Amino acid sequence: xSEMTDAASTSEPIDVRLALRDAIVGGRYVxxxxxxxxxxxxxxxxxxxALRNALIALAAEGLVELQPNRGARVREISLAEAVEITExxxxxxxxxxxxxxxxxxTAAAARLREIGDGMRAAVETxxxxxxxELNAALHAALRELAxxxxxxxxxxxxxxxxxxxxxxxxxxxxxxxVSLPEHLAIIDAVCAGDADAAAVAMSAHVGSxxxxxxxxxxx
Numbered sequence: 001x002s003e004m005t006d007a008a009s010t011s012e013p014i015d016v017r018l019a020l021r022d023a024i025v026g027g028r029y030v031x032x033x034x035x036x037x038x039x040x041x042x043x044x045x046x047x048x049x050a051l052r053n054a055l056i057a058l059a060a061e062g063l064v065e066l067q068p069n070r071g072a073r074v075r076e077i078s079l080a081e082a083v084e085i086t087e088x089x090x091x092x093x094x095x096x097x098x099x100x101x102x103x104x105x106t107a108a109a110a111r112l113r114e115i116g117d118g119m120r121a122a123v124e125t126x127x128x129x130x131x132x133e134l135n136a137a138l139h140a141a142l143r144e145l146a147x148x149x150x151x152x153x154x155x156x157x158x159x160x161x162x163x164x165x166x167x168x169x170x171x172x173x174x175x176x177x178v179s180l181p182e183h184l185a186i187i188d189a190v191c192a193g194d195a196d197a198a199a200v201a202m203s204a205h206v207g208s209x210x211x212x213x214x215x216x217x218x219x
Contacts, residue, residue, distance in 0.1 A: 017054040031076035090206040097202035098195040099146035109191040
């Protein structure tokens with residue numbers, strides 16, 4: 001009996017906001033899809049009160065729309081809005097890259113080089129999904145190394161809103177081959193501890209993403 005009590009006391013309740021956020025960002029729920037509180041309560045094992053608070057928080061992040069008398073649905077981000085969001089990201093990502101260069105260690109540099117080697121191999125073998133995963137891993141490693149709490153919070157919020165557009169972009173034929181040298185330039189600058197060069201390299205890379213998004217919009 002005591003073992004059951006101990007197990008119950010150590011179990012942590014699910015963070016509904018984070019779980020639902022991951023589901024939206026991961027594509028389990030698609031743009032304009034209705035988010036029915038009763039169904040979500042069953043899926044996540046949470047109360048309607050907790051779900052309502054989670055939906056309000058996600059609406060503040062720009063991931064969910066709350067419609068009067070109609071409930072909630074996943075917000076659709078247009079390409080034009082994705083471009084604007086990425087323009088903001090450009091400035092913040094450049095700051096993160098510079099701070100990462102200032103904080104780089106031998107171990108961190110080795111990790112960044114390892115990710116870069118993996119990205120190069122993924123391009124050579126045409127593994128686009130693998131490349132996309134490593135792309136995300138690189139940016140996450142830079143955020144961790146930068147240790148800039150405000151910038152990290154902003155980027156995670158912004159990324160959540162445009163992740164679908166960026167994922168589709170990463171699967172465009174030839175796009176990884178374009179972005180690979182951009183990423184490697186960022187890695188080289190950060191590993192060298194050159195904050196200015198890291199900021200410039202990151203700005204150039206995100207600028208390239210903005211250009212590709214605009215081209216996609218024209219297409």
